[in-house]
C-alpha cells in the first residue's frame with residue numbers, strides 16, 4: 483500500500499467515525515460516546531493530514547492548531563450553558579471564514595500558470611469563497627446579537643430586500659464571469675466582499691431570538707462551503723465531513739422551523755421575535771383573573787398529587803434552576819409522587835436546550851418525555867408544574883386562529899387537573915403574545931425567580 487492509499491484508507495475510517503458519532507448524538511443516552519467517537523475521528527484526521535502535508539508548511543499548521551486548540555478548549559470549558567448558541571455561532575463563522583480564505587489562497591496560487599484552471603476547480607473555489615463569506619459575516623452578526631453586543635431587534639431599512647436581491651445577482655454575475663475563465667483576483671475579492679455584505683444584511687434583519695434557527699442554517703452553509711473546499715483541495719474527507727455538516731444543518735433548520743410552525747422564509751424574511759419579552763397586547767381571551775399563591779399552598783398541591791409533570795422552558799435556563807428542580811422532583815418522589823418531565827422540541831432557545839440543562843443536573847433520561855409521548859398523559863396528571871415556560875404551553879396555538887403561534891404543536895398542560903406556573907411576572911415569552919393559560923381557572927401562578935420559587939417549594943414540600 484503506498485502513502486496515498488494509506489491516507490485515503492485512514493480518511494475512510496475517519497468518515498465512518500463521523501457518521502457513527504452523528505448517529506449516536508441523536509439520543510441523550512449515546513450522545514457522550516458519539517461525541518468521543520467523532521472526536522477520535524477528528525484527531526486521526528488531523529494526524530493523517532499533517533503526515534500528508536508539505537513539510538515546509540508544518541510549522542505554520544502546528545502553530546495554527548495550537549493557538550486554535552487552546553482558544554477552543556478554554557472557551558468550551560468557560561462558556562455558560564446559556565451562552566452556548568453564540569459560541570456555536572462564533573465557531574461556525576470561523577469555519578465559513580476559513581473555507582473562504584483557503585479558496586482565495588488556492589485561486590491566488592492557481593491563476594497565471596501556463597495551463598488554465600479547470601472549470602470544476604473554479605466552480606468549487608468560487609462556491610466555497612462566496613458561501614463561506616456569507617456564513618462568516620452572518621454568523622458574526624448572529625454572535626453579536628446573542629451576546630447583546632448589537633441590538634437583538636430586527637434592523638430593517640426601506641428597500642432592504644431589493645438591495646439584497648441586487649447584491650445576490652451581482653455576486654452570481656461576478657462568479658459566472660470568473661467561472662467562464664476570466665482571471666482576476668480583484669473580481670474574486672469583490673465577490674467575497676459582496677457576500678460578506680449579504681451575510682450582514684440578511685442576519686441584521688432577523689430578531690435576536692430567531693438566531694438559533696439562523697445559526698443552524700448558516701451551519702449548513704459552512705458545511706457546504708467546506709465540502710466545496712474539499713473538491714478544491716482534492717481532499718475526500720473534507721468533502722464527506724462538509725456534506726454531513728451541510729445535510730445535518732439543513733435538517734435541523736427544517737425541524738426547528740416545523741416545531742415552531744413557521745416556514746424558513748418567515749424566519750429569514752419575517753423580522754419576527756425581538757426577544758424582548760415585554761408585555762404586548764395579545765389575542766382575545768388573555769384578559770381575566772389571575773390567581774397567585776404562596777410556595778406553601780403550591781407545596782400542598784404537589785405533595786398530595788399522584789402524578790406531577792414538570793414542564794421546563796426558557797426561564798429554567800435563565801434562572802439556572804436545573805439542580806433545584808431535580809431536588810424538588812427527588813423530594814416529591816420520596817413522597818410517592820410519579821414525576822415526569824415534558825420536553826417540547828423548541829423549549830428554550832436552542833435545540834435540546836432542556837435536555838442539556840436537565841442532564842447537567844443528572845435527571846434520569848427515563849423521566850424525560852417527548853411532547854408526542856406526554857401529551858396523551860395530561861388528562862391523567864394531577865399537577866402540571868410549568869417552570870419558566872410560556873409559548874410552548876400556550877393554548878392559543880390550538881384555539882386562536884390568527885395568533886402568531888397558531889398551529890404550533892404545544893404541550894397540553896391545560897388538560898391536566900391543575901396547573902402551577904412559575905415565572906416572575908405576566909410578561910410574554912419569545913413570541914410576544916399573552917397566554918390565556920395564566921387566566922385559566924385551574925391555573926395558579928407562583929411569581930418569582932424560578933430558582934428561588936423552587937427552593938422555597940423544596941423547603942415547603944418537606945413539611946407537607
Ligand code: TAP
Nearest residue numbers: 795796797828830832833871872873874906907911912932
Ligand atoms: P418563552 O415562551 O420564551 O417564555 C419564557 C418565560 O420564562 C418568559 O415568559 C419569562 O417570564 C420566564 N422567565 C424568564 N426568566 C425567568 C426566571 N429567572 N425565572 C422564572 N421565569 C423566568 O419560553 P418557552 O416556553 O421555552 O418557549 C420557547 C420559545 O422560543 C418558543 O416560542 C420557540 O419557538 C422559541 N425559539 C426556540 C428555539 C429553540 S431551538 N429552542 C429557537 C428559537 C426560538 P417572566 O419574564 O415573567 O419571568
